[in-house]
Amino acid sequence: MISSACRTALRAATRTTVSRAVPRAAATAALRATASATAMTMPQRRGIQTLDFGGTKEVVYERSDYPREKLHQVLGKDVLAVVGYGTQGRAQSLNARDNGLNVIVGVREGGHSWKLAQEDGWVPGKTLVDIDTACQRGTIVMNLLSDAGQKEAWPAMQKHITKGKTLYFSHGFGVVYKDQTGIVPPKDVDVILAAPKGSGTTVRSLFLEGRGINASIAVFQDVSGEAKERAVAMGIAVGAGYIYETTFEKEVYSDLTGERGSLMGAIQGIFRAQYEVLRANGHSPSEAFNETVEEATQSLYPLIAANGMDWMYANCSTTAQRGALDWAPKFYQATKPVFEDLYRSVKTGEETRRTLDLNSRSDYREGLAKELAEIADSEMWRAGQTVRKLRPENAK
8 A cells, every 4th residue: 555645646647637627629629739739839948958867878869859840940841751540650640740840651452550540631642542652752751561461562662762862761670680681772762760668559649638649760871961950851751759879770679578578468477477476365356456567556656657666666655665675686586587588589589470470361360350359358457447447536
């Protein structure tokens, strides 16, 4: 149980500025207008910074370093061809369009993504075209297909990646694991990366709120001498609030490790283990879920996000503090070997071989639906459905 001080800190850390009484459509419109106005009027407050990250100096680029006017200086003559309309393709194309850039979307005509793009205001034959046409017309070809989709589409795309163009990715997967994907960019084009650190849904929502997500940028090939500046400008254009530098290799190694580890895979594993231990010892589903998931996501994680782990500890009871400090080293010792094995699997390409194999199968979506249903139908997450309904904001 968290202390009253912890709850007070939580309220302060997570206070929102948009009233829940505002209808969703009206709120979205207001946020969009705010984001657009912010993009047009934000002054350049300071120069590009070098900041200290735990004792290591790194260059950081902020949205204020690339206001709308500068974005248009760097990218105003380009045609941004977004290939793919999944969560990243959709978010990045809409954000770039809202920033006033010339954007077209390339997807398979008549498919689900084509229909969704039409609903978002892309015009067939003009700003909504097939992939082949998008690659022909684009001067910055943004390859935002899935990793498996990039492998499949590359043979048809590569003939349109001609001298002077820029090839853009949001993930280093295709280029780094070229022995598995076959993606080898031509030598006479810039190859850049801007990788938002979150789902496309979050990339879009934070942009509409006028905030922006953190992102990394990298340059694989710099033929023009301007690749880094274009990478940073693209990162801001598609919704980044601040940007740090990396390489294609480090981006994909850290990204794949994070997804399988503390961002997604490890969380499900740890939640499940604790929940099952509590249930095996007679605790009710509601109690087990609240003490495993709900308190973490609703009370403690927001405090970590606001000011760090030590601050969260400091704002909880002395009993909770003592227990956490005593047991953290044990979990560290238990999990570090797993993370080391995971990183090795990523770096050697074992993970990507499995990903490409499974995600390329014709029955992949059916298999995925079955795996997700197993999670959704488990007692823990069925209990979670009931718990979420009891949150005050969800009360009818």
